[in-house]
Amino acid sequence: MEERQGVREGGVPRWAGPPWLRHWDGEGRRGARWPWRSTVVITFLVLGGSHFAAQHQEGERAALDVFARVLLLVASGLLLWRKRYPVLVAFGTAAAATVYLGAGYVYGPVFLTVVVACFSAVVTGHRRAAWGAVGMLWAGHVLVAHWLYRWLPPSGDSAVSWAQEAVIAAWVAAIMAMAELARTRREQWARERAERAQAARRRADEERLRIARELHDVLAHSISVINVQAGVGLALLDSDPEQARTALTTIKAASKEALGEVRQVLDTLRTPGDAPRQPAPGLDRLPELVQQAASAGLTVEVQGEPPRLPPGTDLAAFRIVQEALTNVVRHSGSRHARVHVGHETGALRLCVDDDGPATGAEAGGSGNGLAGMRERAAALGGTIEAGPRDDGGFRVLAVLPLKDGVKEEDR
Structure with missing residues (x-):
């Protein structure tokens, strides 16, 4: 009966994925499933979007090579652990994106991995870690775009205007504000559920x-x-x-x-x-x-x-x-x-x-x-x-x- 209703033995839904894609909840029980579906979708978006951006930025930025694709895969793959280790994933994606930008590769959806990781960190209550990861990425970008660009690829690159930095900072602030709002709503729902249960x-x-x-x-x-x-x-x-x-x-x-x-x-x-x-x-x-x-x-x-x-x-x-x-x-x-x-x-x-x-x-x-x-x-x-x-x-x-x-x- 349970198989026909879409439930496997142990009460695990059939749509939760295979057992090797579900992690332990830290108390010796099978807990929340890995977010593998959203991670796969984001990985395809990042790789496909970066390839599309490389065609439009050809000659302006360094071409995508094996190292660039490895960095994109690492940044995207880390999102699989964002519910289990939100702090490490936030700083890991920010570090991968910083190295990617420092190597002079094309601007593209690599920032999406940092947005998703920091959003997840804020929602789960790790606000300082999320802001710290975003600050690290932005500081790295400023350092590369206004000082280290002379010695980093691509050759002949010029400094980024401060107006563009202000736009990037505004986007970052807007995304983090949305994450804070989602965290607040989540905490409110949790309080309401606890009050109803009490x-x-x-x-x-x-x-x-x-x-x-x-x-x-x-x-x-x-x-x-x-x-x-x-x-x-x-x-x-x-x-x-x-x-x-x-x-x-x-x-x-x-x-x-x-x-x-x-x-x-x-x-x-x-x-x-x-x-x-x-x-x-x-x-x-x-x-x-x-x-x-x-x-x-x-x-x-x-x-x-x-x-x-x-x-x-x-x-x-x-x-x-x-x-x-x-x-x-x-x-x-x-x-x-x-x-x-x-x-x-x-x-x-x-x-x-x-x-x-x-x-x-x-x-x-x-x-x-x-x-x-x-x-x-x-x-x-x-x-x-x-x-x-x-x-x-x-x-x-x-x-x-x-x-x-x-x-x-x-x-």
Whole structure:
């Protein structure tokens, strides 16, 4: 299948060329391929262009001989290494072009090799090396064209005008400016890719945290109820079988509900576009929490009516009340709790009280309940206050803002 789709073994595209034209990336793996196609094209352009220029400059400059063609091949062939060794290639092409000009050969596309090498060096971040190579070539040209021309071929050659030097310098500056612009754009694209990747990782981390928090809230509450009822069932198994049967029935109902909620949380890991199987829980399910708490021997009194809430706030409020009641079942000697739901301008207030005292009993909890509630509230811009009351009980007070939720509903 991969061969038909144009991919060789190892994930290397078929158009990447034969294996001997791909180099190692410096970490023991086959890395970026050699730029052999562009190098071949540039070599033909340089050789063909120089031959064409020699026909038009015959008698003015030295004729192309074997040494000239070797210099042209060296300057062009060095470009094959421009991605691996950009600094050496920049100075190598500049040196070959300087020797070529010093030997009096025709002006032609030999400068193209220096342009490509220095452009590649600038784009890959070796700016000083590229400017240094260009400066070396220009200084060599000035030295040959204005001083050494008396002793170098061709004989009878005259000095180059400074106006022509200014034109050459302007072209060099324009080419290097284009290279700098390309480097800047490349760095900007790299930053944007890194920022997008970081944002994706941050979203994934937040999603994992949300799922872990959901699972903790679901399992901590349900397993606490199951733990209490299992203890009741074991204690009454012989003396009161009917009451033990009731405890086992409660365990079955709590475990079934826990499995359903865990399935709902894990549904978010499915492929995008799949609809959840059931809506997320909210404060409209407070009666279910009261019933579950009653099955664990806790009487819950609910005061106040919840307002219409956006889904995120509704879920957070439900989980906070659920965790607070779970903590009462697990850690309080009181068998009575009060849940007050208040609504004031721009905020939802949830207050869960019990009369204590604290028993210090654990039901297999991880100790992350209060931290999870605080994270939920903080994610919505709200606050959580949890601690003992002066009369010996315990209070959990949550304040969740509703401003964002109103905007969400209006949309």
